[in-house]
Amino acid sequence: MKKLINAVEDVVVDSLRGVAAAHPDSLKVDLEHRIVLRADGPVSGKVGLVSGGGSGHEPLHSGYVGRGMLDAACCGEVFTSPVPDQITEATKAVDGGAGVLHIVKNYTGDVMNFDMAAELASMEAGTRVESVVIADDVAVQDSLYTAGRRGVGLTVLAEKILGAAAEEKRDLDALLELAKHINDGGRSFGVALTSCTVPAAGKPTFDLGDDEMESGVGIHGEPGRETVKLGTASQVAAQIVEPILADRDFTGAPTSPELPSSPCSTAWVEPRSSSNTWCGEGSPKSWRARVSRLPAPWSATTSRVWRWQDVP
Numbered sequence: 001m002k003k004l005i006n007a008v009e010d011v012v013v014d015s016l017r018g019v020a021a022a023h024p025d026s027l028k029v030d031l032e033h034r035i036v037l038r039a040d041g042p043v044s045g046k047v048g049l050v051s052g053g054g055s056g057h058e059p060l061h062s063g064y065v066g067r068g069m070l071d072a073a074c075c076g077e078v079f080t081s082p083v084p085d086q087i088t089e090a091t092k093a094v095d096g097g098a099g100v101l102h103i104v105k106n107y108t109g110d111v112m113n114f115d116m117a118a119e120l121a122s123m124e125a126g127t128r129v130e131s132v133v134i135a136d137d138v139a140v141q142d143s144l145y146t147a148g149r150r151g152v153g154l155t156v157l158a159e160k161i162l163g164a165a166a167e168e169k170r171d172l173d174a175l176l177e178l179a180k181h182i183n184d185g186g187r188s189f190g191v192a193l194t195s196c197t198v199p200a201a202g203k204p205t206f207d208l209g210d211d212e213m214e215s216g217v218g219i220h221g222e223p224g225r226e227t228v229k230l231g232t233a234s235q236v237a238a239q240i241v242e243p244i245l246a247d248r249d250f251t252g253a254p255t256s257p258e259l260p261s262s263p264c265s266t267a268w269v270e271p272r273s274s275s276n277t278w279c280g281e282g283s284p285k286s287w288r289a290r291v292s293r294l295p296a297p298w299s300a301t302t303s304r305v306w307r308w309q310d311v312p
Contacts, residue, residue, distance in 0.1 A: 008199045012055045012075055019062060026066055033089045034075045034082070036062040041071050041094050047166045047175055048072070048094030051103040051159055052087065053110055054079040056198070057219060060156060069163035070103075078198055079220045081109035087117030092125045099128040099172040101179070103158055105151030106135040130172055132179035134158055136186045138247045139216030139224050152219050154186035187244045190224070191236060192217040215239060 005011055013031060020029035028037045042048060051061045052074030061073035071094035074082035091100050100121070104114045111133060118129035134151035141149065158179065165178055192214040195204035205221035208214060213236070216224025231239070 003197070003199060005199060011199050012077060015055070015058070016062075016075060030089070030093075033086045035072055035086060035090045035093070036065045036075065037072045037090070037093055038065060038067070038070075040067075042096040043071070044096045045098055046071075046096045046169055047098045047172050048091070048096060048100040049103060049159070049163055049166055050074065050087065050090050050094060050100055051155070052076065052082045052090070053105055053107070054081060054220075056196070061159070064156070064159045064163070068160075068167045070159055071166075078200065081107065081113050084113045084116040084120060087114055088120040088124070091117060091121040091127060091129060095121075095125065095127045098169075099130065101162065101166070101172060101175050102129060102131040103155065103162065103179075104131055104133045105155050106133050106148055107151065108147060110151075128172065130176055132158065132162075132176065132183065134183060134186075136183070136188045137190070137216075137218070138187050138243050139189050140218075140222075150218055150222075152190065153188045154182065157186065158182045187247055189240045189243055190217050190219070191215050191240060192221075192224075193230070195221055 006014055012034060016029050016031055016034060016036065019027060019036060020031075024039075026039050028039050028041075029035070030037065048071040049069075050072045051064075051070055052072075053061060054076040056078040061070065062075055064070050065073050072090040074086045074090050076082040076086075087102075091102070094100060102114045102118060104110050114131060118131060121127045121129050134155045135149040136154035137150040137152045139150075161182060162175055162179060165175055170178075192208070194208060195206045197204050206214070206223075208227065211230050212227055213230045214224050215226055215228050218224065228239075230236075
């Protein structure tokens with residue numbers, strides 16, 4: 001795959017220089033520690049939100065730094081967790097006196113490094129740090145990089161919903177309760193039509209035939225449940241949604257805590273193209289009901305469906 005880069009070892013720093021140049025009024029970029037921060041932070045009396053992970057999933061996480069979202073994002077090497085020193089610096093930088101919440105995708109390296117950083121920030125600065133580990137992928141129970149379910153698409157919704165709640169100056173305990181509800185109510189399942197190409201590798205992570213797709217693929221190209229024949233949109237939608245519905249009972253009256261304004265009141269999310277996402281209520285088997293249009297941060301080549309419970 002052809003890529004426009006300068007040097008493999010400079011991919012992350014070059015991209016962060018671009019972020020800094022494009023958003024000088026709203027973002028600060030710490031190139032030494034590879035952190036993207038709100039320009040107006042830390043915000044006094046507000047819980048700071050920190051997330052991060054390996055680069056290569058943009059706009060996750062650096063694209064979600066700003067008012068009503070994250071206070072900082074730590075950028076690891078491509079598909080590699082940020083190190084504890086990065087996360088510690090980000091944690092201390094966003095502490096406005098109300099504590100800091102780490103939003104962590106469930107990958108072994110991420111969980112370990114965020115845990116270490118929380119301890120360091122607590123010891124060095126006296127900051128209260130709590131964590132929520134996102135684990136929404138129903139495709140596999142354990143994978144190459146996880147113990148338990150992988151944390152994937154639900155992370156986007158968690159960052160936006162928790163970010164809105166933090167902007168309302170809700171305290172850390174309230175955010176933890178809300179984070180638990182987000183985790184309990186979110187499920188996802190992914191399929192891939194092609195493989196990505198990591199710059200350092202220079203070749204696709206795995207091979208798929210023209211008539212094949214990987215069912216249950218991970219966001220780093222981890223194997224899913226199986227390689228299957230590519231079907232129609234309706235057939236693939238059914239294959240994705242059925243394991244989500246089998247995993248959790250989505251019937252019954254809403255029991256959610258009070259939520260901040262959400263960008264998407266939806267029961268399922270289905271990427272239509274690289275520039276928009278359609279959200280609606282009901283089963284994708286019928287593709288019916290209320291529809292709204294949102295920006296799509298996810299890949300056009302990987303479809304992932306979320307089932308979201310109890311969002312008003």
